Every structure is written in structure tokens, then in C-alpha cells.
Amino acid sequence: MKRFALALTLLATPLAAQVDTPDAVIGDVLNGHILPRFEALADSTQVLANAALDDCNPTSESLRRAYGDAFDAWVMASHLRFGPTEVGDRAFALAFWPDSRGATPRALGTLLADKDPIAATAADYAQVSIAARGFYAMEFLLYDDTLMTADDTAYHCQLVQTISGDIAATAQNILDDWTPDYAAAMQSPSSDGIYRSNEEVLQEMFKSLSTGLEFTSDTRLGRPLGTFDKPRPTRAEAYRSGRSSAHVMLSLQSLQDLAARLAGDNADLADALDASFVRAEAQLSDLNDPTFAGVADPASRFLVEVVQQSVDGIRTIVRDELGPTLGVAAGFNALDGD
Amino acid sequence: MKHKYLTSTALLLTFATPAFAVERSEVLDTYMNIAAANYADSLTTAQALQTAVNAFVADPSAEALQAAKNAWLAARVPYQQTEVYRFGNAIVDDWEGKVNAWPLDEGLIDYVDNSYGGPSDENEFAALNVIANPTFTLSGQEIDATEITPEFLSDTLHEADGVEANVATGYHAIEFLLWGQDLNGHGTGAGNRSWTDYAAGDDCTNNNCDRRADYLVAATDLLVSDLEYMAAQWAEGGEARTTLTDNTDAGLAAILTGMGSLSYGEQAGERMRLGLMLNDPEEEHSCFADNTHNDHYYDGLGVQNVYQGAYIRVDGSLVSGPSLSDLVAETDAALDAEMQGKLSTTMMSLGRIKTAAEAGFAYDQMLERGNAAGEALVMGGVNGLIDQTKSIERVVTTLGLDQIAFEGSDSLDDPDAVFQ
Numbered sequence: 001m002k003r004f005a006l007a008l009t010l011l012a013t014p015l016a017a018q019v020d021t022p023d024a025v026i027g028d029v030l031n032g033h034i035l036p037r038f039e040a041l042a043d044s045t046q047v048l049a050n051a052a053l054d055d056c057n058p059t060s061e062s063l064r065r066a067y068g069d070a071f072d073a074w075v076m077a078s079h080l081r082f083g084p085t086e087v088g089d090r091a092f093a094l095a096f097w098p099d100s101r102g103a104t105p106r107a108l109g110t111l112l113a114d115k116d117p118i119a120a121t122a123a124d125y126a127q128v129s130i131a132a133r134g135f136y137a138m139e140f141l142l143y144d145d146t147l148m149t150a151d152d153t154a155y156h157c158q159l160v161q162t163i164s165g166d167i168a169a170t171a172q173n174i175l176d177d178w179t180p181d182y183a184a185a186m187q188s189p190s191s192d193g194i195y196r197s198n199e200e201v202l203q204e205m206f207k208s209l210s211t212g213l214e215f216t217s218d219t220r221l222g223r224p225l226g227t228f229d230k231p232r233p234t235r236a237e238a239y240r241s242g243r244s245s246a247h248v249m250l251s252l253q254s255l256q257d258l259a260a261r262l263a264g265d266n267a268d269l270a271d272a273l274d275a276s277f278v279r280a281e282a283q284l285s286d287l288n289d290p291t292f293a294g295v296a297d298p299a300s301r302f303l304v305e306v307v308q309q310s311v312d313g314i315r316t317i318v319r320d321e322l323g324p325t326l327g328v329a330a331g332f333n334a335l336d337g338d
Numbered sequence: 339m340k341h342k343y344l345t346s347t348a349l350l351l352t353f354a355t356p357a358f359a360v361e362r363s364e365v366l367d368t369y370m371n372i373a374a375a376n377y378a379d380s381l382t383t384a385q386a387l388q389t390a391v392n393a394f395v396a397d398p399s400a401e402a403l404q405a406a407k408n409a410w411l412a413a414r415v416p417y418q419q420t421e422v423y424r425f426g427n428a429i430v431d432d433w434e435g436k437v438n439a440w441p442l443d444e445g446l447i448d449y450v451d452n453s454y455g456g457p458s459d460e461n462e463f464a465a466l467n468v469i470a471n472p473t474f475t476l477s478g479q480e481i482d483a484t485e486i487t488p489e490f491l492s493d494t495l496h497e498a499d500g501v502e503a504n505v506a507t508g509y510h511a512i513e514f515l516l517w518g519q520d521l522n523g524h525g526t527g528a529g530n531r532s533w534t535d536y537a538a539g540d541d542c543t544n545n546n547c548d549r550r551a552d553y554l555v556a557a558t559d560l561l562v563s564d565l566e567y568m569a570a571q572w573a574e575g576g577e578a579r580t581t582l583t584d585n586t587d588a589g590l591a592a593i594l595t596g597m598g599s600l601s602y603g604e605q606a607g608e609r610m611r612l613g614l615m616l617n618d619p620e621e622e623h624s625c626f627a628d629n630t631h632n633d634h635y636y637d638g639l640g641v642q643n644v645y646q647g648a649y650i651r652v653d654g655s656l657v658s659g660p661s662l663s664d665l666v667a668e669t670d671a672a673l674d675a676e677m678q679g680k681l682s683t684t685m686m687s688l689g690r691i692k693t694a695a696e697a698g699f700a701y702d703q704m705l706e707r708g709n710a711a712g713e714a715l716v717m718g719g720v721n722g723l724i725d726q727t728k729s730i731e732r733v734v735t736t737l738g739l740d741q742i743a744f745e746g747s748d749s750l751d752d753p754d755a756v757f758q
Contacts, residue, residue, distance in 0.1 A: 086724075089615045096615075100503070101441070102458055103616055127708050130615040203731070229477075230500045234459055329740040331731045336425060336603030 020264035022198035025326075029205050029261045030183055037077040037254070038084075042175040044070040045168040052164035056157035058141060058148040063160075067142060070167070071135045071238070075247050076254040079212025081334060082204050083185075083194070084177035090170050093126070094134040097237060098223060103131035108140055108147055108159075115155045122165035134170075136238070138163050143240040202262075203328040209258050210318055211333040216251045217311040218335070220244070224292040225304060231295040239291040245284060248307070252281050259314075262322060269321055276317055280310035360664040366589040368647040368659030370579050373423050374572040376640075379416035379652045381565040384558075387413050387512075391558045395536055395551040403533040407516050411629060414509065416652055418636030422644050425599035426592035429571055429578045435502075436492065436564050440623060442505035444514045446498070447553065449544050451521055461501045468495060468506075469549045486552040488560040507560050510624070515554045517626035524619055524706040526698065528628035591739045593662060597641045598730040601684075605637050606723035614716045619702035628702065631695035634719060638688040641726075642681045662733070670736050677729045684722030691715050 020028075044066070051066035074094055085091040096104065107129050111119060118124050131137065140147040141160050150156035182194075186204070189195040195204070219237075224244065226232035236244040256277035263270035284307050287294070294300030323329055387409040394402035417438070424430045445454055445465035456465045466474060472484040476498055483490060495506035505511055518531025534543040536551050571578040582589040613621030622630040643649045647661025667674035694715055695701050704712025734740055 089611075092612075092615050100460055101620075102460060103618065129617040129707065131618075199735075227500060329734075331734075332598040332602045332727050334603050334607050336599035 426596035
């Protein structure tokens with residue numbers, strides 16, 4: 001990707017006074033947004049692990065439902081990439097995507113062919129390549145025409161159960177680090193702490209909003225869009241399980257919640273942000289294209305582009321208005337680079 | 339010595355003692371002078387590579403191939419240090435894909451082992467093998483590749499079909515042509531291409547030796563001309579300089595953008611951590627030559643260079659001047675000490691990877707599943723890079739550059755907020 005621009009906004013003056021104290025905003029984002037999401041992720045992934053133990057058949061309705069619920073919970077937390085999710089390989093082990101070199105099907109294919117005994121326990125499996133772990137690997141085992149079947153169904157079953165168990169363990173580890181330690185570090189910055197000031201905490205929260213929007217625009221929508229001459233519908237996220245559009249919707253709804261909390265008592269800004277999210281979500285739901293297959297057709301492609309433009313419109317408000325209001329800027333994120 | 343002030347004193351004196359002040363424009367001058375020297379060094383070492391490649395194809399031998407490989411390895415030393423100029427300077431970022439694109443689907447270029455596989459979902463030209471195929475069809479068009487020229491490589495083959503992995507030019511394409519695929523998996527050893535892949539007549543192995551030589555020469559010529567262009571942009575009056583000096587604060591922001599984006603998203607994330615978590619030796623930056631430990635080391639050194647305002651040229655001479663470090667120390671000596679400390683920690687960690695690799699513990703062994711020592715080495719570098727990024731953000735704030743957009747995108751560009 002060769003997109004680059006050095007942007008420097010001229011005015012750093014707050015557009016309106018922040019009425020809420022930083023403490024109140026931080027507490028609200030922590031208790032109303034972050035912690036509930038990681039609790040839901042831990043709970044729903046445990047349900048998934050149990051469902052896989054009950055019935056590991058890839059077409060099992062209860063398994064697929066539990067998988068869908070847990071994946072939903074991840075997508076709603078997927079922008080919160082700092083602190084506990086970044087310890088070791090946790091977030092990557094839950095969600096390795098995009099996979100531009102096809103590492104996931106290759107790694108799963110090798111495990112299945114070798115009947116690699118590493119899949120015997122979730123604890124051992126934590127050593128395996130992230131390409132064969134997490135929700136995106138599970139999608140191949142449950143929905144890919146080739147990988148949902150195996151000569152050795154017992155091994156396939158074990159793999160489904162072990163990956164589910166590994167996902168649940170990772171989600172629990174993330175939650176355990178959040179409560180109480182990491183939450184406390186954000187609530188009470190100190191000169192020798194992870195965060196030295198409320199501004200650094202707010203910057204982290206703001207960064208997760210801006211990075212989440214960037215990922216949804218550039219990757220969740222941008223990858224299948226490709227270019228007009230070369231649309232790439234098979235690069236849509238989780239298209240095998242028909243979840244591509246749903247992921248965009250879930251991420252927008254989750255980011256909308258975060259944006260509202262960060263805007264706090266600033267009613268004008270909160271309204272502007274809310275209206276921009278509502279518009280993007282309405283356009284997406286009108287699209288009615290679960291896998292973005294329509295990117296290959298000029299007429300329906302245009303509608304996907306409209307959604308992307310609306311998400312970029314939200315990004316502009318976030319960068320130019322919310323950031324200065326909070327007195328923070330985006331900072332560096334994991335998507336920098338190419 | 340401004341470094342010796344206590345923080346509180348420094349804060350007071352910032353306003354009181356302009357005579358001591360480091361000029362922001364001088365810091366920017368140092369940054370540009372280092373770039374000029376660093377790209378000039380990249381050019382001269384690439385010209386040395388060109389000489390070695392020409393000698394090799396004129397009279398192929400094992401010794402001449404080794405000489406070309408040595409020249410390639412030497413050329414990487416200055417080039418990798420320039421990577422800190424990439425993010426932050428659009429003129430570099432728009433250009434660098436020609437010279438340092440990675441990872442590549444090498445089957446586009448030449449023969450590969452059966453285990454490589456054929457065309458993939460992502461790239462239908464992953465196994466094109468242009469050296470063996472003088473004509474082929476690309477996006478419905480018949481392509482004539484009977485002559486492998488620099489123009490053919492840059493204008494037609496590079497990023498063919500809009501796929502970034504179709505890397506036809508630059509250091510890594512040349513690396514593949516010199517070393518060949520590394521088929522040792524997680525074992526020791528680099529690619530082991532025989533010099534006879536370039537031999538004349540019956541001695542030629544793997545066919546099409548003349549076309550392979552044409553490709554190697556064309557790709558090397560192109561590398562030299564691309565570096566000539568970039569060296570000129572950083573010379574006195576060059577466009578890279580005039581863009582930066584249009585607005586001094588935007589220029590300082592560019593320095594920090596380059597440091598932070600390379601440290602975190604690119605090096606710690608894309609190049610180091612991801613390869614480790616995938617346990618994939620193909621995720622090595624220089625996977626054919628097994629030179630990845632040096633890639634990482636010199637990338638890290640480039641970040642340290644621009645903060646300290648000092649660069650050691652390939653002839654051993656020092657380019658230096660007023661630095662970001664001086665500027666930060668003036669405002670917040672404790673933050674400068676923190677930044678310096680973290681850069682040193684990172685260089686120590688990257689140095690450990692380098693020394694272990696040079697002693698025989700290859701980078702691809704470090705990536706192997708369950709290799710705890712390798713994981714600890716690589717994660718040491720990753721953690722250092724991530725940690726230093728936090729301090730870079732603090733420097734941005736301290737210098738009053740916080741409304742910088744660290745890396746914007748086309749869709750976010752809005753003309754009245756952008757300095758070009």
C-alpha cells in the first residue's frame with residue numbers, strides 16, 4: 001500500500017470545552033465499554049468451547065451458533081488492541097486476518113495431513129502458528145468446503161475442540177489481566193505507571209477508535225473492493241460463513257458506543273458523531289449484501305464504496321474534532337507500515 | 339551543557355535562554371544531511387554490486403557469484419538505515435516499493451521447488467516464471483517478454499495484475515537471483531543457487547541461463563537508477579529537502595513519523611512479530627540470503643541515527659549536527675534520557691539477534707515452533723521497538739507537534755489540513 005500523506009492540522013484549539021472531567025470519561029469508557037466487551041468475549045468463548053465438546057460436527061447448529069456468538073463478541077472488542085490483548089501473541093492468536101499469503105488453509109491442511117499430536121491439548125496448541133489458531137482458522141474448519149471434512153474425522157473433531165479451548169483460554173487470560181490490574185492502571189495514571197497522565201490514557205482510547213475505523217474502512221471494506229478493474233470478493237472477511245457485512249456493522253456499532261462515551265457531555269460533537277455512524281450503518285443495511293459479492297458488479301460496487309466513504313467521513317470528524325476536543329492525537333498504531 | 343539541567347530548571351530556562359536554544363531548522367538540516375549521505379552511500383554500494391554482477395555474468399564462476407553476493411550484503415548496510423526516511427516522506431514512500439518490496443512470490447521470476455505450489459487465490463501469477471516464458475497473458479493482454487529490460491521489469495512485470503507480492507524489481511528480486519530459494523526450512527543455511535544457473539552452453543543448469551543473466555543485469559541496473567533518483571532528491575536543492583523545509587514543524591513531525599511508524603507498525607509488527615507468530619521461515623525479510631538479522635539491526639540503527647543526529651558513512655566518516663535529542667533535552671531532559679535509553683535497549687536487543695545469527699543460530703531457526711530461545715530473542719527486539727514508540731509519542735507531544743497525523747491515507751487527505 002502506497003498511501004501516505006503527512007497531515008498537520010493547523011488549529012489545535014479545542015473546538016468546545018470538555019465538560020466531563022477526564023476521570024469521568026475514562027471511567028465511563030472502562031466500565032461501560034471496555035470491560036463489558038472482554039467479559040462477553042470470555043463468556044461466549046467458554047460457551048463455544050463447551051459446545052465443541054458437546055458436538056464437534058462442523059455442521060452442528062449449536063456449535064455454529066456458539067461460534068457465531070463468540071466471533072461477534074470478538075469483532076465488538078477487536079479495536080481494543082492495547083495492553084492485555086497485546087501480551088504475547090493473544091490478539092493475533094484469536095484473530096489472524098487478513099491472511100494475504102494463504103497461511104491459514106496451508107497450516108490447517110498440514111496439521112490435518114500429519115495428524116499432528118500437538119492438537120491433543122489447548123495448552124500445547126498455544127505453540128502452533130497463529131495462522132492455525134483463533135476464529136479465522138475455525139471458520140475454515142466449520143465452513144470451508146475442503147477443510148471442513150477430513151479423512152480422519154476424529155482428528156478433525158479434536159482440532160475443532162482444541163482450537164475452541166485455546167480461544168477460550170486466550171479470552172480468559174485477556175480478561176484476567178484487565179481486572180483489576182490493567183483497568184486500575186488506566187484509572188489511576190502515575191509517573192512510573194504504564195500511563196503517566198490522563199492524556200496518555202485518553203490517547204490510548206482515542207487511538208483504538210481511530211484505528212478501529214481505519215481497519216474497517218481500509219481492510220474490512222477496502223480488501224474486497226480492490227480496484228474497479230480488479231475487485232476482490234474472495235478477500236472479504238469471513239465470507240465463507242457469510243459474516244463479512246455483519247462484521248462491518250458490529251464494528252461500527254461498537255465504535256459508535258466508544259465515540260459517544262469519548263465525546264462525553266459535548267452535545268454538538270456527540271450528535272455529529274452519532275449522525276455519521278447512523279448514516280453509515282443505514283447505508284450498509286440497505287446494501288443487503290452479506291459477503292460483499294456485489295463489489296464485482298459496477299452498480300452494487302458503488303454502494304459499497306458509499307459505505308466506505310461514510311466511514312471515512314466518521315474518521316475525519318474523529319480526527320479533526322474529537323481529537324482536539326480531548327486534546328490528543330492519533331499516535332502510532334499497528335496499521336502503520338505497509 | 340544543556341543536557342545537565344534538572345527537568346524543572348530546564349522548563350524555566352526554555353523561555354529564558356534563547357542563546358542556548360537549538361534551532362529547529364538546524365535539526366532538520368542534520369536530518370536532511372544524513373539522508374543525503376545515507377542515500378549516496380546506498381547508491382555507491384549498489385554501483386559496486388552492479389560491477390560485481392556484470393563481472394559475474396560476463397564470466398560466470400563460483401567465485402564471481404560469491405563476490406556479487408558479498409556486494410549485495412554490503413549494499414544492504416546503508417540502505418536499511420535509510421528506511422527511517424520512508425514513513426514521513428511521501429517522496430520516499432511512493433518510491434520505495436521499487437527497491438525494497440517484500441514479501442515476494444518468487445515463482446513469478448524464476449523456477450521454484452515443487453513445494454512452492456502454483457497460482458494461489460491471491461495471486462494467479464505466483465508461479466509465472468518469466469525467465470522460462472518469453473510470452474504470457476496478463477489481464478487478457480499478450481505480453482512480449484522476449485527482451486528482459488529494466489523498463490519491462492518496472493513497467494510491466496512489477497506488481498503485475500495489481501498484486502503486491504508480484505515483486506519483479508529491487509534488492510529482494512536480486513537476492514533471489516543470486517541465492518535462490520532457501521529450501522532448508524527452519525534449518526541452517528541460505529539459498530544455494532549454483533553459479534551454473536548462469537553458465538554458458540551445456541554447462542547451464544535449470545535452463546534459460548542467458549535470460550536469467552539478462553534479468554539479473556536489468557534488475558541491478560534498475561536498482562542503481564532508482565537509487566540515483568533518490569540520492570538526487572536529497573542532495574542540495576532536491577525535492578525531498580524543499581518539501582521538508584517548507585514548514586519546519588511539519589519537517590520535525592516527519593522525522594518522528596518515520597521513527598514511530600518504522601519502529602511499531604512496520605518493524606515490530608509486520609516484519610518481526612508476525613513472522614515469529616506464524617513460525618514461517620518465508621516471513622524472513624531477506625529469506626533467500628538469510629540476512630534478516632542485519633535487516634532488523636540496521637533498520638533499528640537508522641531510527642537511532644536520526645534521533646541522535648549522527649550517521650557513520652560507509653567510508654567510516656561521521657555526518658552529524660544539532661539533533662532531535664538536543665532539542666528534546668532543552669525542553670525535558672528526563673524525556674531525552676528516556677528516549678536515548680530505550681533506543682539503546684532496542685539496539686542491544688537487535689544486536690543480540692545479530693550476534694546469535696552470526697554465530698550460527700539462523701533467524702529462521704529462531705522462528706521455529708517451540709524454539710523458546712529464538713522467541714525470546716525476537717520478542718526482545720519487538721518489545722524494545724514497541725516501548726520506544728511510546729517515548730516517540732511523548733517527544734511529539736513535548737515538541738508541540740501532537741496534531742500530526744502519524745500516517746494519513748488518501749481518503750483522509752483534506753487539502754486545507756495537509757502540507758505537501
